[in-house]
Amino acid sequence: MSLSHYIYLATILFSIGAVTVLLRRNAIIVFMGVELMLNATNLAFVTFARVHGTLDGQVIALFVMVVAAAEVVVGLAIIMAIFRARRSASVDSANLMKL
């Protein structure tokens, strides 16, 4: 199995995450899509680190995990506030503002 397979897998996971963000209506699931994209990126980083024989990519993956955790904290707080106010976490019901 060559290393390029890992890159293809990362790309596929990233695409699945992006499609999740675009198609799903529940804010939590949308957010999970974003997390999947970040983790797919981690896979790509680690694979490229292996390709180039450097450690930078692995270190970057750790940084990304920390950032993702911070993003979860902020994101869930916002989604919770919305859910309490509207009794719904659907991104479609958040539509007070229109073009």
Added chain:
Amino acid sequence: MIPALGAQYLGAQLPGVDLVPATFNYAALSPILVVLGVATVGVLVEAFVPLRSRYAAQVGLTLAGLVAAFLLLVLLAVNHQTATAGLKVLGGAVLGSVIIDGPALFLQGTILVFAILGVLTMAERLGGVGADAFTPMGSATPGSGQEALALRAGSMTSEVFPLTLFAVAGMMLFPSAGDLLTMFISLEVLSLPLYLLTGLARRRRLISQEASLKYFLLGAFSSAFFLFGTALLYGYSGSVYLPDIAAAIPQGGSELNGLLVPGVFLVAVGLLFKVGAVPFHSWIPDVYQGAPTPVTGFMAAATKLAAFGAILRVVYVGIESARWQWSPAIAVVAILTMVVGAVLSVTQTDVKRLLAYSSIAHAGFILVGVLAFDRTGVSGVMFYLVSYGLTTIAAFAIVGLVRADGAEATHLSQWAGLGRRHPWTAGTFAFLLLAFAGIPLTSGFTAKFAVFEPALRSGATGTIMVVVGLLASAVTVFVYVRIIVLMYFTDSQNDAVAVVTPSVMTTIAITFGAAMTLVLGVWPTELLQLSASASQFLR
């Protein structure tokens, strides 16, 4: 086949690791460190200072920290120290995680000025206990008994000030990031506090929370694209340092060559989202409308500046030599941004939304300057960012003062006849609108000239973009003049709308913004020279 990892690495030194300790030039980093330190102290103030003295403590601390950081930055700039942190010099190229060079100093100083003005407007109390724009309790459901209790108990969300400082630190780091990882981290550090600040408006909290959710989801989405682009560029060049990427481009020929263009475009998605360029602009109107008005002004000015600083660095230090492969697409984005921003601003009926679409159009104008690919382009873009930001903060501060029954009167029809009843406020707002339109004797004119002139010299694409830019400006002139006509030549049906008298802090912010809009229109030479002498990137 991947060899078993253990066999290769057993007993051997890890590849590519030479443990050279990083050098830190703490003097060059001191402005950022001061802002971060004061923000941390602000968190402690939130925990330990009693409620009745918390507002004064937070505002005083925040302003003192920002002014101190600005003075340090001026000291640094006067001594012309261009320095880097986490420096390593390999084969002549300067690789640093944080690069404090001319553009970085210029942009950081501007961000600090914007932050001071922004905090002055955010701290406006209008006679209340806490800052007027922010809810007394962020976690309380809008309209609930809990919120009423919090209001009666005199609580306030004074944590907005440390949050602002964290965002400011991220913004200062963003245009000085010398590698894509640092850029990603600073992108998140500046974004996460802004997501929260967006959702904390005192009035119309449902809209505010909705704006916060949209901003957060779309922002996280776009930063994931930025990160995947970073991964591809890392795969392409074996490094996330911008000079390394630049050095890898002319070599070419490797089997990973195909990663360059997708990587560049994905990184561009993340950056263009932050400035609100057109396919990625959908969050701007909602967030600008929903966020507390002082936050909108600060965000519009400072985020745009930081993001364009990062774009300049990525373009001019990293990927310029491959520009034939990506610049046509970005030129299309610039043209679309100008056209869509200008045309959609015509149909708006809400002042904040209208200014949001105008900010989209302005992002397009600035992109024209970025695509000029020479030093005058860089200095023109920096000048534009300064003048646009000062005008924007003052304009949103005025929007926050026009009230009906205590809440902001943002619908355009409510602004009818304002010029008769409040000549000073309406006059200042009209002047700022003329600056947005780019009328001579305002900073907007000088700024447009400063970005269009290098673009004109850069070739046919530049000329096309400038022509589109001028047409788009003409459309926006119509929009702004319509508001001026509305304020001065339309009878008002609504006497409830009045301009509240602000404290001295907001007055300072508005006066400074409007005065600089005039000064940069009439005597722009000093700042143009400063931005020109600060326009050389260290690479």
